[in-house]
Amino acid sequence: MIAYRRKVFQTSHSDLRDRLNTTNHPTLYKNLLRGSYNHWQAFVRQIERQGGAYTPQVLSQQEFTAILVQD
Structure with missing residues (x-):
């Protein structure tokens, strides 16, 4: 399950950056990326x-x- 989440997070992040x-609607994708950063940071902290x-x-x-260093 964790390996699947890792790959989904990374793929989603790459897709969002490409679409940005x-x-x-760049504001929409910037907000989605910000949420992605927050999830990544929390995920890595837990690991x-x-x-x-x-x-x-x-x-x-x-x-x-x-x-990981995004605010």
């Missing part, structure tokens, strides 16, 4: 609290790190 570049570590599978490590 082509939409007539780390349980002594685990997360390695991205779809996003690059650089893209993933940028998500």
Whole structure:
């Protein structure tokens, strides 16, 4: 289940970023991305609290790190 969530989160994030570049409604996609960042941050915090570590599978490590430092 966790592996599935990881892949869905990463794929969704990539899709949102792609659509942000082509939409007539950038505010909508920016808000969706902000929500995606918040979910990622909470997800990773929970993994780390349980002594685990997360390695991205779809996003690059650089893209993933940028998500984690979003405000």
